Amino acid sequence: MFLAQNNRADQGIVEREGSMLQQQVRQHLEALLKSAHFDASVRSRQFLRFVIDETLAGRSKALNQTTIAMQVFGRGTDFDAVLDPIVRVQAGRLRRSLERYYLLTGDLRDVCIQLPKGCYAPVFTTMTRTADPLPDLVETACRPDVTEWPTVLIHPFVTDPADEAIAAHLKDEFAMELCRYDDVHVVRQSSMHHMDARQQASIRFEFRGTLRCMNDERIMSARLIDRHSGQQVWSDEHRCTPHPSRWSCGLGDMARVMAARLGCENGAIARVLATDPVHRSGEAADSFGPIARAYRFLFSRQVDELVPTIQAVRSLTARAPQLAAGWTYLARLFVLNHTFQLSPLYTPVEKAIDHASRAVMLDPGGTRARSVLATALLAKGEIEAAREELHQVLQLNPDSLVCREVIGWLLALSGEWDHGVALMRETMQRNPYCSPQVYHGLWADQLRRGDFEGAHRAALEYRDPGFFWRDLMMACCLGHLGRTEEAQGHVAELLLSKPQFPAHGRTMIQYYIKAPALRECIDFGLRKAGLVLT
Secondary structure (H helix, E strand, C coil), rough: CCCCCCECCCCEEEEECHHHHHHHHHHHHHHHHHCCCCCCCHHHHHHHHHHHHHHHHHCHHHHHHHHHHCCCCCCCCCCCCCCHHHHHHHHHHHHHHHHHHHHCCCCCCCEECCCCCCCCCCCEEECCCCCCCCCCCCCCCCCCCCCCCCEEEECCCCCCCCHHHHHHHHHHHHHHHHHCCCCCCEHHHHHHHCCHHHHCCCEEEEEHHHHHHEEEEEEEEEEEEEECCEEEEEEEEEEEECCEEEEEHHHHHHHHHHHHHHCCCCHHHHHHHHCCCCCCCCCCCCCCHHHHHHEECCCEEEHHHHHHHHHHHHHHHHHCCCHHHHHHHHHHHHHHHHHCCCCCCCHHHHHHHHHHHHHHHHCCCCCHHHHHHHHHHHHHHHHHHHHHHHHHHHCCCCCCCCCCCHHHHHHHHHCCCCHHHHHHCCCCCCCCCCCCCHHHHHHHHHHCCCCCCHHHHHHCCCCCCCCCHHHHHHHHHHHHHHHHHHHHHHHHHHHHCCCCCHHHHHHHHHHCCCCCHHHHHHHHHHHHHCCCCC
């Protein structure tokens, strides 16, 4: 089944007719079969024609070894793919013939036909160029059976000739920043010739950007396309000229903010992959499935999903111990379970430190891994060690926005209040899409200063309803402000999610709030709200 090809024309999106696509593929097939550079055998040619005809007829899902063996190679109904590898052998030969043909001819003017490993339906890549400043969307006839680690293909930015150097710099800055999030692989279009057909077919997302100048102002716009669905799953536009009615930033931060929108824990890529049924099971054959499962837990905050998620990620680290991301997410889940007391599963903070240290050893420049390690160290009370990790991150990537607000939050909680708060506020100015932790840090800072109104405003901005911290923050502030009835409502919600909080609350608060005077202030505010910690 074809995905619709998208072209931007007259400021709109127009869909090409399916019959035009079929005609394009058939014409290319006939030219390929007549070419002297296509060295496939008669059987391979029959194989290719059959699978293309079936795919164009909408029957690609029925293409399997048995069907092909019976229809192309004359096997009977008793065909056994284990005993007779005819289809697998011929498919391998056909792939090599196709790769050889395109290598010798460079015939990519209209359509490129590929047969990915693990799939017997061909992939058709259209190469047609139009006046559209954004290149055509690659079309896919099937999804490979073997799940690959998600990859983002970054196309060159479309711009005027005078701005090509700036656009190239923005593309490189975006690619480097997206790589720092660790969860996806990044490939530039210029590197596509190094990839085999299967690797190219496994590219999950395409990033396309434009840089234009309007009234002496540079505007960067971009979109992300999910190749599995053909849908545009994200788009954004930023300007570099300050204006009171909108957010703006410098050219360098434009690329970094867009990378944050896509690559952060709550970003567009994580949202797509968290809901992808391909990764739903997290089976052993799927190396990325456990990471996607961790995404789902972090989005949903469903406590009953935590233990199976930890088990899936732990299994990933056992079978793929070289993946830093697996150890990072395992440490992150251990820290959450330990500090929020979500399940009875034994997840000591010492093991979280071990897992995060393993991730840092595998990827010394990994910002996310070092941030998780610092969080675990802070929870254990190893404050100096936590600060050392955080300062190391800032030295490694001084301009990066990756986890920058989290670093500021942790620095503030570790006692470097002025440095941490300044870093959080600077990051909020540079990136309007900060994670909720920044408001937890600002709440704690305002609270220690005795500015209960300011603390209340920060608590209102803390938009993470999961677990218990938001209700605790609101109840404490409202208690101090004498708004008892409202405070009691948040206490009731807190106790609904954490019935044992009066007995365990001090311990859970102490994991993050290290200053004794600040803990006393929180305790006093909760008592005014009617919640007494024992």
